Amino acid sequence: xxxxxxxxxxxxxxxxxxxxxxxxxxxxxxxxxxxxxxxxxxxxxxxxxxxxxxxxxxxxxxxxxxxxxxxxxxxxxxxxxxxxxxxxxxxxxxxxxxxxxxxxxxxxxxxxxxxxxxxxxxxxxxxxxxxxxxxxxxxxxxxxxxxxxxxxxxxxxxxxxxxxxxxxxxxxxxxxxxxxxxxxxxxxxxxxxxxxxxxxxxxxxx
Amino acid sequence: xxxxxxxxxxxxxxxxxxxxxxxxxxxxxxxxxxxxxxxxxxxxxxxxxxxxxxxxxxxxxxxxxxxxxxxxxxxxxxxxxxxxxxxxxxxxxxxxxxxxxxxxxxxxxxxxxxxxxxxxxxxxxxxxxxxxxxxxxxxxxxxxxxxxxxxxxxxxxxxxxxxxxxxxxxxxxxxxxxxxxxxxxxxxxxxxx
Numbered sequence: 243x244x245x246x247x248x249x250x251x252x253x254x255x256x257x258x259x260x261x262x263x264x265x266x267x268x269x270x271x272x273x274x275x276x277x278x279x280x281x282x283x284x285x286x287x288x289x290x291x292x293x294x295x296x297x298x299x300x301x302x303x304x305x306x307x308x309x310x311x312x313x314x315x316x317x318x319x320x321x322x323x324x325x326x327x328x329x330x331x332x333x334x335x336x337x338x339x340x341x342x343x344x345x346x347x348x349x350x351x352x353x354x355x356x357x358x359x360x361x362x363x364x365x366x367x368x369x370x371x372x373x374x375x376x377x378x379x380x381x382x383x384x385x386x387x388x389x390x391x392x393x394x395x396x397x398x399x400x401x402x403x404x405x406x407x408x409x410x411x412x413x414x415x416x417x418x419x420x421x422x423x424x425x426x427x428x429x430x431x432x433x434x435x436x437x438x439x440x441x442x443x444x445x446x447x448x
Numbered sequence: 449x450x451x452x453x454x455x456x457x458x459x460x461x462x463x464x465x466x467x468x469x470x471x472x473x474x475x476x477x478x479x480x481x482x483x484x485x486x487x488x489x490x491x492x493x494x495x496x497x498x499x500x501x502x503x504x505x506x507x508x509x510x511x512x513x514x515x516x517x518x519x520x521x522x523x524x525x526x527x528x529x530x531x532x533x534x535x536x537x538x539x540x541x542x543x544x545x546x547x548x549x550x551x552x553x554x555x556x557x558x559x560x561x562x563x564x565x566x567x568x569x570x571x572x573x574x575x576x577x578x579x580x581x582x583x584x585x586x587x588x589x590x591x592x593x594x595x596x597x598x599x600x601x602x603x604x605x606x607x608x609x610x611x612x613x614x615x616x617x618x619x620x621x622x623x624x625x626x627x628x629x630x631x632x633x634x635x636x637x638x639x640x641x
C-alpha cells in the first residue's frame with residue numbers, strides 16, 4: 243500500500259511529468275520563467291492549488307453528478323486560486339506583481355483540470371493527495387529547469403532578486419538578451435524538450 | 449477613436465497574444481496541424497472571446513462592483529466562459545456538423561484556453577471602457593487566429609521535412625514558434641497605448 247502512494251508521487255514527477263512528457267500548462271511555463279525566483283513561486287502556487295483541489299474533488303467524488311462535473315471542478319479550483327492569489331498579494335507582493343495575470347490564470351491551467359478529470363474524480367482521497375503533490379512537483383521541476391537555463395543565459399545570474407543571488411560571469415559579460423525575450427522562451431523549451439526526449443529514450447522509459 | 453484603432457493593431461501585431469504574451473499556447477500547439485481545423489478553431493475563439501468579454505465586463509461593473517463582491521471575479525468569469533463555450537458547441541453541432549467534427553475535443557477545451565480568461569481579466573485590470581474591451585477582445589482573438597493559421601501553414605510543410613528524431617513533435621513546433629515570435633519582435637515599439 244505504501245508503495246502505491248510513493249508511485250503516485252513519482253509518476254507525476256518523472257514518467258508523466260506535466261512539462262516534458264504530457265506538454266501541459268505551457269502558458270505559465272513559457273511566460274514566468276524569466277527568473278528562477280518567478281518559476282519557483284509559480285510552481286509552488288500550482289502545487290498548493292493542485293493538492294487542495296485534488297483533495298476536495300476526491301472527497302466529493304460521490305456527490306458530484308457526472309453531467310455537471312466539469313463546472314463543479316472549475317468552481318472548486320477557482321476558489322483555491324482566489325485564496326492563493328490573496329495570500330500571494332498579502333505576503334509576497336513583489337512576486338505577485340512579477341507573475342501578474344498568470345496567478346488568476348492558474349484556474350485554466352490544463353494540468354489541474356486534467357488531474358481532476360483523470361485521477362481525483364475516480365480515486366480515493368489519500369492517493370489523489372499524493373497524485374496532486376507529485377504532478378505539482380513535476381510541474382515545478384519543469385519550471386525550475388527552464389527558468390535556470392533562461393536566467394543563466396539571459397541574465398547571467400542564478401536566483402537574481404533574492405538574498406542568494408549569484409553573478410556568474412563577471413562584469414564584462416554581455417547576457418544573451420534573446421533568452422529573456424518571448425522568442426527565447428519558445429526556443430529554450432523546445433531544446434529542453436528534445437534533450438529530455440533523448441534521455442527518456444536512452445533510459446527506455448518510452 | 450484613435451485609442452480604439454491602436455488597441456486593435458497593438459493586440460494583433462505588436463503584443464500578439466500567442467507569440468508575445470503566451471496566452472493560449474495549448475490550443476496553439478494542439479490544433480495547428482491542419483489549416484482547416486486552425487481556421488475553425490480561430491473562428492470559434494473569436495466568437496467566444498468577443499461575447500464573453502462583453503458579458504464579463506457588464507457583470508463586473510454592473511453586479512460585482514456595486515455589491516463589493518470583486519473577490520468573486522475569478523469564479524464568475526470562468527463560469528460565464530464555460531457557459532459561452534457550451535453555447536457555441538450546441539450552435540456548431542446544429543449549424544456545421546463537419547466543423548464540429550473537425551474541432552473535436554478542442555471545442556470544450558476553449559474553456560481552458562487561457563486567452564479567453566486573460567482577455568476578460570485584463571480588460572477589467574487595464575480599466576478599459578465597454579467599447580474598448582470589446583475591441584480588445586476582437587483584436588486579441590484575431591491575433592490568436594492569425595498566429596494559429598500561420599503556424600498551421602508552416603507545420604503542413606514541416607510534415608514533409610526530415611526532422612531529427614528527438615526534435616520530432618512538440619519540440620520542433622516550439623522552436624518554430626520561437627522563430628515566428630522573433631519575427632514578430634520586429635513590430636515592437638511601433639505603437640503604444
